[in-house]
Amino acid sequence: MTGVDVASPRTADGISLRDVEWRIEPREFWVVGGLLSSGKTDLCLTAAGALPPARGSLRLFGEEVGGGFTQGQVNQRLRVGLVQDGGLLFRHLNVAENIALPLQYHHDATLEDVLPRLSAWLESTGLHDRALQPAGSVGRNWAQRAGLARACILEPELLVLDNPLTGLDPRHARWWLDTLGLLWRGHPLVSHRPMTLVVTCDDFRPWIAPGRRYALLRGRRFEPLSPTLDPGELPRLLLDEAP
Amino acid sequence: MPKGSIIGLDTETHLRAVRELRASYARWLGGRMVHFVQTLQGVAAFGLITLGVLATHRGRASQVIRPLVWQQVLRCGVSLLPMVLFLSMTLGLVVIGNSLAYTNRVGASQWIPKVMGTVVVREIGPMLAALIVLSRAGTAIVIELGTARASGEVEALEVLGIDPIHYLVLPRLIGVALGVICLTVYGIVAALCSGYLWAFLQAIPILPGEYFSQLTASLHPLDFVILGMKSAGLGVLIALVTCYHGLARPLQVDEIARATIRAVTQGVILCVATDALFLVVYLLL
Known part of the structure; x- marks a missing residue:
């Protein structure tokens, strides 16, 4: 992102972050901290190419991002996966159909055609018993996992996660940290290829160990933190922001 | 003062x-x-x-889109069939009952099939089907799409590289258009049959064969072409207006009710205006 103003449908002036300068290198693990309404969700949507910036240049894998749905633009967008807050499953589908949808849509396949890959992801995320439940009836812990499986089933190179630990119980939070670590190193279900990860959070504490690069959202600015900063200092930075 | x-x-x-x-x-x-x-x-x-x-996007993701189209046909056509049949039969009785009261006085009851053909086939059939689809399926479309928009599901589709127009709007457009066409045909047949039944009970001396041949004679082949165009046009219009109000701009959950009311009001106005437009076409023929 170069000189990007991140658009927002929720703020009065339609901007949530100004002048964002951000470059993500392959195999990095970014943790971006920010309090409520600091622009985390808008930043994630912009980084995933779903929300065009109000100003500035957004390039994914070296190419300018377009807002359309031509095959070229879609292929570029599919190299990025996004796990939205709460999984954001489609309520008219069940859990399995939600996970399989991108694969079915982009490969013009039936549910039976994608069953082997779907089953592997259901197994890996512990969703096998909930596969046929309507998306609206599964709890947040499981909906979030289904969101991860849906984002990963097309094997993106960059995975953006919007506040993935919010509202999860400690067992599930542990599972997420382990799984993201595995994805970063190379998960068997994504052909052992290491993924680049970007995670947003409102509490740095669980991310001190897995994170490699850190940034802070405050005062409508994106502030990358120095790699030499002591990670132990991170939680305090967000606490200083609190009213 | x-x-x-x-x-x-x-x-x-x-x-x-x-x-x-x-x-x-x-x-x-x-x-x-x-x-x-x-x-x-x-x-x-x-x-x-x-x-x-x-x-x-023609032919793209047909394995995903086709079931969605059938789902919409089921919702906008098959599930509304009993209601359309009931209302059409009632309207057939009303139209012929009122017509008989006047035509009998002037000894013109042989004109009944012509009246039925003109009123039911040209006007009441397509409009009735369109208004029922608008009130039952149209409102559901605004609420579904409005909720999807408000909860961020539309952005979620975009993130997955799925065009929301292709996935959400096209199946509804095709489904509603097909639904209105089918309901119009069934509604017209039901109204004509119930009309004949009423005439028969009123001891009007018309045999079924005579009734239907007079009915056929009162219609021009172009009537059927225009009927198809009109019902398909009304279906497309209903789908566009309801999808537009559900999707076109960011909605909060509390705005969905107002968007639904707006969609139905504008849908009714546009359907009536389109009907009037077709009346001009009929007059020119």
Whole structure:
């Protein structure tokens, strides 16, 4: 992102972050901290190419991002996966159909055609018993996992996660940290290829160990933190922001 | 009361009040009309975008889109069939009952099939089907799409590289159009049959063969072409207006009810206007 103003449908002036300068290198693990309404969700949507910036240049894998749905633009967008807050499953589908949808849509396949890959992801995320439940009836812990499986089933190179630990119980939070670590190193279900990860959070504490690069959202600015900063200092930075 | 005054106001004050009232009414009316024209413009633009997607995405993801189309046909056609049949039969009785009352007085009961053909096939059939689909399926479409928009599901589709117009709008457009066409045909048949039944019970000396051959003679082959175009057009219009109001702009959950009311109101106005347009076509034939 170069000189990007991140658009927002929720703020009065339609901007949530100004002048964002951000470059993500392959195999990095970014943790971006920010309090409520600091622009985390808008930043994630912009980084995933779903929300065009109000100003500035957004390039994914070296190419300018377009807002359309031509095959070229879609292929570029599919190299990025996004796990939205709460999984954001489609309520008219069940859990399995939600996970399989991108694969079915982009490969013009039936549910039976994608069953082997779907089953592997259901197994890996512990969703096998909930596969046929309507998306609206599964709890947040499981909906979030289904969101991860849906984002990963097309094997993106960059995975953006919007506040993935919010509202999860400690067992599930542990599972997420382990799984993201595995994805970063190379998960068997994504052909052992290491993924680049970007995670947003409102509490740095669980991310001190897995994170490699850190940034802070405050005062409508994106502030990358120095790699030499002591990670132990991170939680305090967000606490200083609190009213 | 002073001379030249009305309800206690002097003439000048009264005239000023009337002028202000007129101006405020004109402002309100003008505002509503401008808003309506803007919406029409929006719906037309939305229709062109949808047409573009229909052309560029043809055959794409057919394994996903086809079941969605059938789901919509089921909802807008099959599930509404009992209601359409009931209302059509009732309307057939009403039309023929009223017509008989007058035609019998002047000894023109042989015109009954012609009246039925004109009123039911040209006007009541397509409009009835369209209004039922608008009120039952149209409202559901606005609520579904509005909720998807408000909860961020539309952005989630975009993130997955799925065009929301292709996935959400096209199946509804095709489903609603097919639904209205099928319901129109079933509704017309039901109304004509119930009309004959009523005439038969009223001891009108018309045999079924005679009734239906007179009915056929009263219709022009172009009537069927225009009927198909009209019902498909009304279906497309309903789908576009309801999808537009559900999707076109960011909605909060509490705005969905108002968007639904707007969609239904504008849908009714557009259906009636389209019907009037087809009346002109009929008159020109």
